[in-house]
Amino acid sequence: MKNIISINNSADLHKYISYQRFKHSGQVSLLAERLCIQYGTEPDKGRIAGLMHDIAREMSDELLLELAMTDGSKIMNWERNRPVLLHGRAGAVILKRDFGINDSEVLEALRNHVVGKPGMNLLSKIIFVADFLEPTRIFIDPGQRNRIMSMDIDPMLTEVLNMIFYHLKREEKEIAPPSISLYKELQSVKFR
Ligand SMILES: [Fe+2]
Ligand SMILES: [Fe+2]
Secondary structure, three states, X not given: OOOOOOHHHHXXXXXXXXXXXXXXXXXXXXXXXXXXXXXXXXXXXXXXXXXXXXXXXXXXXXXXXXXXXXXXXXOOHHHHHOHHHHXXXXXXXXXXXXXXXXXXXXXHHHHHOOOOOOOOOHHHHXXXXXXXXXXXXXXXXXXXXXXXXXXXXXXXXXXXHHHHHHHHHHOOOOOOHHHHHHHHHHHHHHOO
């Protein structure tokens, strides 16, 4: 996929996020690229979406709201209450505006990576799981990671959601409504 992003663009990513997050993004990028090859979708899109997925993660609540408001979708109450959950939507706005990336799948993957949603395509699913399963994440042990990594994409996504729900419950945080809908969708496919 030529022209979607140049080398200079990825260097510019440093202007938006800390070195630590840059490293995380690099790992998500590598894993997403690998999963794209494994499941049969364009690895370049996985690499780029993985690298850029957290571009807005360190922005202020005010800026996140301001950017997300421009994408044409309504700001939901659960987003207004926790603007950090808008960093995917805001990131997609930045990718389009500052990096000239118009690929709809890549932009969707950025938007969907924070809480997910039902009906996600393969690239969005891959970025969602890669964000959680990349090897520098400390909350998942290598045995558990290997077990999950051997699964097909939907069971893998289900496992990742289970872990996210567990962490949210422990931190007494609310589960975002689209995550619940996504989980229900995965369950209905499983038992059909
Ligand atoms: Fe993120
Ligand atoms: Fe991330």
